[in-house]
Amino acid sequence: MILRLREVSLRLRALTLQLDVLLDKKVTALFGPSGSGKTTVLELVAGLRHPQEGTIELDGRTLANPRQGIFVPPQSRQIGYVPQDLALFPHLTVRQNIVYGFTKRDGPHAKISPEKLCQLLDIERLLDRKPRSLSGGEKQRVAIARALLRSPQLLLFDEPLTSLDQSLKDRIMPYLEIIRDEFAIPMLYVSHSPAELMALCEDVVVLEKGKCVVHGVPDKLFTVTHERIYRLG
Numbered sequence: 001m002i003l004r005l006r007e008v009s010l011r012l013r014a015l016t017l018q019l020d021v022l023l024d025k026k027v028t029a030l031f032g033p034s035g036s037g038k039t040t041v042l043e044l045v046a047g048l049r050h051p052q053e054g055t056i057e058l059d060g061r062t063l064a065n066p067r068q069g070i071f072v073p074p075q076s077r078q079i080g081y082v083p084q085d086l087a088l089f090p091h092l093t094v095r096q097n098i099v100y101g102f103t104k105r106d107g108p109h110a111k112i113s114p115e116k117l118c119q120l121l122d123i124e125r126l127l128d129r130k131p132r133s134l135s136g137g138e139k140q141r142v143a144i145a146r147a148l149l150r151s152p153q154l155l156l157f158d159e160p161l162t163s164l165d166q167s168l169k170d171r172i173m174p175y176l177e178i179i180r181d182e183f184a185i186p187m188l189y190v191s192h193s194p195a196e197l198m199a200l201c202e203d204v205v206v207l208e209k210g211k212c213v214v215h216g217v218p219d220k221l222f223t224v225t226h227e228r229i230y231r232l233g
Helices: 038-046 094-099 114-120 136-148 166-185 194-200 216-224 226-232
Strands: 002-009 014-025 027-031 051-056 061-063 079-083 154-158 187-190 203-208 211-216
Touching: 002 038, 002 211, 014 038, 014 203, 014 211, 027 038, 027 194, 038 051, 038 079, 038 154, 079 136, 079 216, 094 114, 094 136, 114 136, 114 166, 166 187, 166 194, 187 194, 194 216, 203 216, 211 216
Parallel strands: 027 187, 027 203, 079 154, 154 187
Antiparallel strands: 002 014, 002 051, 051 061, 203 211
């Protein structure tokens, strides 16, 4: 996976995002304080926001370039997105939530099926229940399954473990590792936790006030720039 944000700019009320980064690792983290632009980056990549300047490319395909009038809509980007609020439909069962919008696709990830996902994510027994009856960890796994069923070329996570207690975090992390290792789907992963990033990610982009201030390997970053990283987080 090669995700290129080339001189991307977006002016918001609270900050101006300005990024020029090349991301080519299996799992890249976006790290930084609240309000630094992490979720905005995910929304730009997912197609939920339009950049005002610059180019967004995924594996050589231009997803957005305002000067050229290019903007690929979210449903055509083949990108899975798990937002902070999970966005499950409360009136649908788990089964209906998972298969919502599911279509079989060609390509390297077409082998992903609802049955296989439910087994791997251990949600088979939840299929006939509604989201309101699920625990936080169960809801998280359902949201992950729904995103994966789009056979994504890239998977976006916005602080997937933040609202969970430590025991649930410990239970969900192995499922994220399954996505990384068994499905080999690239991820862009937002988190405030250095421990999560050390366990899961190969690359970290540290954001501050909408700009990349550090970019590198997690273990090196969290060792060499320990005090600065923890102040940002």
